[in-house]
Amino acid sequence: MSLSVVVDDREPPAVAEAVRAHADVDAVASRRLASGDVVVGDVGIERKTLSDYVSTLLGRSAPDLYDQVRRLSEAHPHSYLLLEAELPADGDEGVPAAAVRGSAASITARFGTPVIPCSDLDRLVDMAVRLGRKHVEEPSTPALPNGSVTTLGAPTAKRMYGCIDGVGTDTAGRLYEAYPAVADAVAASPEELMRIDGVGPKRADAIYAAFRDGG
Template sequence: MPNENIFYQKKIEVCDEMKPTVIADHRESQSGVIQHLLAVGVDVKFEKLDVGDYIIGDVGIERKTAGDFLQSIVDGRLLNQAKLLSETFEHPIIIIEGTDLHGRRLIHPNAIRGALAALSTDLGVSVIQTTDEEDTAGFIAVIARRSMKKKREIPLERRKPPSPTLDRLQRFVLEGLPGVSVILAERLLRKFKTVERVMMASEAELMLVPGIGPKKAKKIREILTSPYEFSQQGI
């Protein structure tokens, strides 16, 4: 019988490793979203998050009910929260939960449209509207599964782009930096114009680019400025 218990325990551990995982802010623990995530097989880990309500890899999600979204426009919180979300995560998302966005408060429709436009065009934040907690959980679960699939498909070595045009090679160079995807490489080049200027940028200058927060900027500068120390294990 002991062997059966060991086998069963190992089987459970393997299954847990294969589950998509979401990090949730501890204040979301009583939310119906959590129950729906667990029901569809998503593993949820709780932490005290300084930014966002849910984290999936390089995706940061801020969840707002329709009422809270409108209130955050009125009291001026929205753009500050969105800016912090954009600076911290490579893929920032705001979920607006509820279908009555235009019916809860006496706020002009153009103010709502302006806020939505600013989020996407000025700050690079994706805005998703869901109907309820179950719909929100379904959307988060899809992102978690895609993230898990993406990790499995990441090659061990970077390969030169098939058509090595100058712009692709420039992005390719920057994609070798920690946490820099093709999208972030494009943002860096648009901001600094050349690869050389990106490499010379300070932490403060790097953080002017949406998707680069203090931790990522510090890591990039660490990679660029640390003396090389040969390690046989690194080859």
């Protein structure tokens, strides 16, 4: 399935170039967006480097992070905040790691907008395209063989879990029951993931890696 993607014209050129290079993208337009940095159909995506995320979280730069996410969630049926980095360790960017995880959990719970760490720009773009594709596919379309989730009406976090290779409908449901907030699943260790019925060592490692390697 080929997709059309819109990239905000204030984004660095490398963002549009990475989107254009993606195999599933048919067309890329660049224009000023009222909210978000990348739009794929009904999916609005806010891209943040770790520095940007922390600056807007702490009010070092405008607009406020929560206001940005609120506008994003109001403007698009489906919204995500993709972090062009890993979740930080204590001391990174001068903010406790727990504060970043807490804000990610708060954003997910308050706005239904998952915060997903994507390591680098290429993985971020790949995640954005995958999310956009999942929201426009018919439920019967097996484009991601091991990652189809029940329905497009399922909770956002549950649909996201279903995008992980090797995670089917049942496992996505159990993951969602254990971790309704994506940020909590991101923070879980493989050992903690293995406590979920049906998640063995290999699947736990795959889930753990997906949140750190862009899936």
